[in-house]
Amino acid sequence: MSASSPKSGVTKAPGLPRPTNNASPPPASNGFNARTLWPDLIETPENRWVFECKEIIEKIGTDEPIALEMKRNMEKCLMYFYTLKKKLNLFDHTYTASCILFYRYWFVYGIPTTITECIHISQGILVTACKTMENNRPIEAYVKATCEFLMQNIPSLKSRTNIDKLKWEFRDKLVTNEKKILCSFGFDLNIGNPKELIEEIFSGYYRFNRDHNLPDTFKKAFPKILQESRNFMVQAVTQPVSLLCDGYTFIALSLIYCGLEYKKLVDKEFKYPKNFFRDRFPIEVTSDNFANIFTDYKLLEENFFTLKSNKGAKLQIDSGMVDSVIDEGNSEESGALKLSDPFNYELIRSGEVKEEFLYHIETRVNDLLEKAKQESTKRKANEPITASDGKKQKI
CATH class of the missing domain: 1.10.472 (Cyclin A; domain 1)
Structure with a gap:
């Protein structure tokens, strides 16, 4: 039955706008219509997940x-x-x-x-x-x-x-x-997963642009340390270390621990290059702070679970031991380095590219091209010269 039917006793009020499925936003200047009922960007909440x-x-x-x-x-x-x-x-x-x-x-x-x-x-x-x-x-x-x-x-x-x-x-x-x-969780799924972050920090982009000029001895040792660091995180996450520090601190903790193990077992002269952590992490890495985290980690192991992956006495790491593998400058240098970093991926992704970075890319591409030419010439020189096969006789 129609809403305006006289039998129902209900009449349609004149002049009222008809309802629509889509709410039309108010017109904006320059031909851009802002969305009013649903924001263009939804910011997910972030809670405090790091505790004493x-x-x-x-x-x-x-x-x-x-x-x-x-x-x-x-x-x-x-x-x-x-x-x-x-x-x-x-x-x-x-x-x-x-x-x-x-x-x-x-x-x-x-x-x-x-x-x-x-x-x-x-x-x-x-x-x-x-x-x-x-x-x-x-x-x-x-x-x-x-x-x-x-x-x-x-x-x-x-x-x-x-x-x-x-x-x-x-x-x-x-x-x-x-x-x-x-x-x-209040829809707060900002996990800060250290296993995911470590792959981003040392991705192929950064290996090609940022880390190409590291010392050769460190380049040979670092892949082994990086793999041990990944194993460390998978083992350490079984204890509530994730409540003790955020994802970036967790990664730095694993790299320092694995660096100390490499120094003890393989190379007594091993040390991370100068400002290695400062150039790659949005946190400040100091010997006193991380010595305290190692102490807290050891206390968590003693109070929670006895597992095969527990580090035990290996976590007795003081600030002097941390200092022996890191070489970080002061906070004034940190600010200058971050401002002058031409390889900042966030700035590049937003469209801001510095001339220094463009020159760097051109140099790197030319180096790779020259290397490919040399390898091609060397490979052709080593190939044996074979006589061309004659035509096969028809049978």
Whole structure:
């Protein structure tokens, strides 16, 4: 029935504008229409995720039986992340992101007392990390792998639970907990994943432009140190180190530790080039600050989990030991270096390119071209001269 039908007793008010599906923004000058109902750029919130060592340890509590049970459940959740990383062939980035998000959730909200409920939360965290870091997997893959993990770690569950019913339970819980995880974090998924950041800091772009003039001895040693640094981060993230420092500090911590190990085991004269960290990291690297972080890291290991990956006495690193592998200038030099950096990727990406950088690119391209010509000439000189084959006789 029409809204203006006399039988309904309702008449259409004249002069009212008709509703539309799309709200038209008010006209702006210069032919540009600003979007009023949906912003062009949405800034995601950022919370404080770095805490003092004392605050992290106090979260364990003073009740010994409850603390032991909680740490046992936390260790199972970390084992769950590692197991599903292997079964679903996930990236190391996803594994580290899962551990980071798990510790953040634990620090703010705590974890349930039963292992099944803990795995429910961990499953939601894993899916959130997977969607953030890489391509998502089908929901059946998560549910199947999670149920198999529970069956292996809780033998009593196999005898008293229908596996099909358990799968549907975990499927429903995953849908609910995924929303719960996002809301609990306030949609703050700025993880600052050190495993992802280290690949960006030492990407091919920077190896070609910024790091081409490093000493040859350091160029030979650094790939090994970088690989050990990646392994260090994957191992260290099982302890709540991600609550102790942000992603860039985590990377610098791993590089200093691996540099000290290289100095002790391989080259006693090893040292990072001058201003190595200052030219690459948006943080200040000082010997006193990082000696304190190593001390706090050792305290976290002693108060949380006893794992094969624990460093133990190797974390007894003082400021003098840190000074032996780094060579950073003062803060005045830092400001001058950052202002004069012609290879700043953020400035280049925004369209601001300095003449010094253009000259550098031209020089590098000419060097590569000359190198390619020399290699081609050398290869032709080494090739044996073979007589041309005659025409084959027809049979």
